[in-house]
Amino acid sequence: MQAPPYSDQPGELFAPAAVENPHPLYARLRRECPIARVGKTGVHLVATWALIEDVLGRQQDFSANLTGVLIRGEDGEPTVFELPDNAASRVIATADDPEHAVHRSIVRPQLTAARIAGLEGTIRRWAGTAIAEWVSADGGDFVPIAERIPARVVAKVLGLPDDDVPRHRKWAMMGGDMLAGDVSLESMTELAIETSNMVEYLGEHLRKAQSALRQDDDAPLLHALALSVQGGEITVDEAVGIAAIMFGAGGESTAALIGSVVRRLAEDEEIADVLRHDSKLIPEFVEEVARLEPPFKFHYRVVRRDCELGSVSLESGDSLMLLWASANRDPARIEDPAALRLDRPNPRGHISFGRGVHFCVGATLARLEARIVCEELLARANGLVLSEGEAPSYVPSIFVRRLRRLSLVVSGRSTTPSG
Numbered sequence: 001m002q003a004p005p006y007s008d009q010p011g012e013l014f015a016p017a018a019v020e021n022p023h024p025l026y027a028r029l030r031r032e033c034p035i036a037r038v039g040k041t042g043v044h045l046v047a048t049w050a051l052i053e054d055v056l057g058r059q060q061d062f063s064a065n066l067t068g069v070l071i072r073g074e075d076g077e078p079t080v081f082e083l084p085d086n087a088a089s090r091v092i093a094t095a096d097d098p099e100h101a102v103h104r105s106i107v108r109p110q111l112t113a114a115r116i117a118g119l120e121g122t123i124r125r126w127a128g129t130a131i132a133e134w135v136s137a138d139g140g141d142f143v144p145i146a147e148r149i150p151a152r153v154v155a156k157v158l159g160l161p162d163d164d165v166p167r168h169r170k171w172a173m174m175g176g177d178m179l180a181g182d183v184s185l186e187s188m189t190e191l192a193i194e195t196s197n198m199v200e201y202l203g204e205h206l207r208k209a210q211s212a213l214r215q216d217d218d219a220p221l222l223h224a225l226a227l228s229v230q231g232g233e234i235t236v237d238e239a240v241g242i243a244a245i246m247f248g249a250g251g252e253s254t255a256a257l258i259g260s261v262v263r264r265l266a267e268d269e270e271i272a273d274v275l276r277h278d279s280k281l282i283p284e285f286v287e288e289v290a291r292l293e294p295p296f297k298f299h300y301r302v303v304r305r306d307c308e309l310g311s312v313s314l315e316s317g318d319s320l321m322l323l324w325a326s327a328n329r330d331p332a333r334i335e336d337p338a339a340l341r342l343d344r345p346n347p348r349g350h351i352s353f354g355r356g357v358h359f360c361v362g363a364t365l366a367r368l369e370a371r372i373v374c375e376e377l378l379a380r381a382n383g384l385v386l387s388e389g390e391a392p393s394y395v396p397s398i399f400v401r402r403l404r405r406l407s408l409v410v411s412g413r414s415t416t417p418s419g
Contacts, residue, residue, distance in 0.1 A: 003044050003312045006036030013038065014072045014182045019396055022297060023338075026326035035312045039078045042318040043070050044309075047326040049333040049351075051310055055301055055322060056356045059096065062301040064358060066094040068319065069300070070398070072182045080319070083178075091241040093249060093299070093358060100357065103242055106228050107361050110157060110221045116365050119153065123369055126152055127376045135380045139387070139410040142262050143255075143403055147173055150254035150369060154246055157365075159220025160205060168247070171198045173255065173402075175248015176296070180397035195244075202243045206236065221246070246362075254366045256295035256402035257286075258373050263392055264289055264340070265377065266384040266408050271340065276378045286370045287347040288340045293401050294352035295366075297325040324351050325401065382412030 006029055012018055018025050029036055029047035036045045046052055055062050066083060073079040090096075092103050109115075130145045151169040155162065177183060177191050209226040225239040234242075264285075265272045275282055303318040314320075328350045329337040353360035360366070377384075386392065387407035395404045 001311050001313060003035045003037040003314075004033050005039060006033055006045055011039075011072060011076055011078065013070075013078070013398055016396070019398065020394055022325060022398075023329065026323060026329065029323070030326060030330060035310050038070060038321075041070065041078050041080050042315065043078070043080060043321060044312070044314070044318060045321050045323060046309070047323050047330075049327040049330040052322045052324075052327045052351065053355070054309065055320060056358070058307075059357070061304055061307045062320065063096050063304050064094050064100070064299075065090055065096060065302055066300055067302050069179050070181055070319075070321070091238055092245050092361070093354075094245075097357065099238075102233055103238070104361060106224055106233070107221065107242065107246075110224060111362055111365055113364060116368055119156070119365070120368060120372065122156070123149065123153060124372050124376065127369075127372050131373070131376045131380055135410050139381075139384070139408045142406045142408055143259060146258040146262065146373070146403070146406070147251075147255045149258070149373065150251045150366075151247075153254070153365065153369060154250040157221055157250065158205075158243055158246060159209065159222045167201070168251075170194065171244075172247045172251025175245075175252045176397055176400035176402070179300075179399035180395070181399065182396055198244060198247070199240055202240050203236070206239055206243070249360070250362045250365065252400060252402060253295035253360075254362075254369050256293075256400055257290055257366055257370050259403035259406055260293040260295075260401065261286060261289050261370050261374055262377065262384075262408070263403065263406055265374070266386050266406075268340070269383070269385075271342075272378065272384065274342070275374070276382075279375060279378070281342050282371050282374050282378075283367070284342045284344070284347045285340075286367055286374065287350070288342065288344070289370075290352040290367075291328045291334075291350035292338075292340060294324045294328060294350075295401055296352075297399060297401055298323045299354070299358075324354075327351055381410045383410065385409050385411055 026047060029045060034048040034051055038045060046055060068080045068082045070078055071081045090099060095103055127149055134140060134145060147169050151172040152162065152165055154172060155168045174191060174194060205222055206226055209222040213226055214223045215227060222243065225242060228234045229236055229239050275285055298321045301320040301322060303314045303316055305316050307314055331337050353363040387409050390407040392406050393404045395402050
């Protein structure tokens with residue numbers, strides 16, 4: 001059986017209402033067509049936990065390679081924009097084994113629990129300083145803080161100069177632009193130029209690492225990549241591709257999570273007070289926000305060969321959009337799925353950071369950054385409210401759940417910062 005179209009108006013996926021709040025659409029998909037073809041394309045939305053779990057367990061049928069992305073065409077209808085086959089389409093999250101295992105083995109030692117714990121003091125200092133200034137101004141748009149901190153952290157992990165943070169922030173936040181789905185030709189041109197600038201910059205710093213190679217336990221990721229190039233494990237293009245992916249995966253996704261965490265604090269005064277009085281619950285709060293609003297709403301998989309998913313026939317070359325944000329609210333899997341609850345028996349039982357071999361290698365770091373921002377903000381602001389007349393807005397993307405603006409007012413200050 002071929003998957004039915006999810007709507008008589010497949011462009012609905014790109015509509016501003018669906019970007020601002022995709023959950024009604026996802027709920028309808030779960031009920032009516034959990035595997036749904038998008039218009040006349042070969043792209044299929046996969047909306048339930050069970051089906052997504054099935055896909056993730058079948059690497060022989062489904063590839064993580066990014067070969068094309070769904071976009072709105074000039075006629076307003078969905079179409080597929082084919083991507084060039086290069087290193088960027090086959091590294092870390094978009095690589096299959098055995099290459100994926102090699103890439104992961106290079107990155108993972110840089111993100112061990114011990115190394116991440118060693119970053120806590122630095123991240124807390126950055127967050128505390130930025131939030132103190134923001135609170136002293138009685139608030140404002142929180143998005144610059146939500147973006148700047150992850151960009152600085154990614155740069156530190158890679159071993160890039162802190163003086164270049166403005167560029168790092170720009171590059172970190174454009175990672176999902178290619179997958180946004182509704183990008184003009186002018187924007188695509190600008191994106192291509194900035195991507196080229198980023199690749200050139202990362203290549204330059206990789207060469208610097210190669211010329212002064214560090215092999216100590218504290219060496220940053222660029223040196224680990226340079227060492228792997230030297231040893232023949234990966235190519236220079238793969239090394240630069242991995243570094244580039246780190247910007248989006250570690251920058252934009254964490255910025256999205258932080259924004260969602262802070263918005264929830266402002267919208268739910270009761271839960272903010274609970275966390276203020278019992279900070280040990282903050283990790284559970286971060287997990288619930290991550291479950292309810294995954295930083296990335298989906299990831300792609302490509303069908304390797306003719307096969308079936310559920311009772312739906314798929315053809316080689318088709319694409320799947322695995323809707324993490326839908327699966328995380330699947331009532332067949334999660335009790336009371338739309339509610340934020342701090343007493344869930346398995347708070348990490350969601351798939352916002354992926355699952356299986358492609359589980360996000362930086363998930364622990366993202367959790368740490370979101371927790372620190374939450375702690376520092378609650379310790380300095382006794383009250384937060386949304387600015388009247390300035391509703392939060394999201395970047396126009398079907399892919400990333402990142403706030404474009406989050407204007408807040410501090411209604412009360414504390415003189416007792418955490419840490």
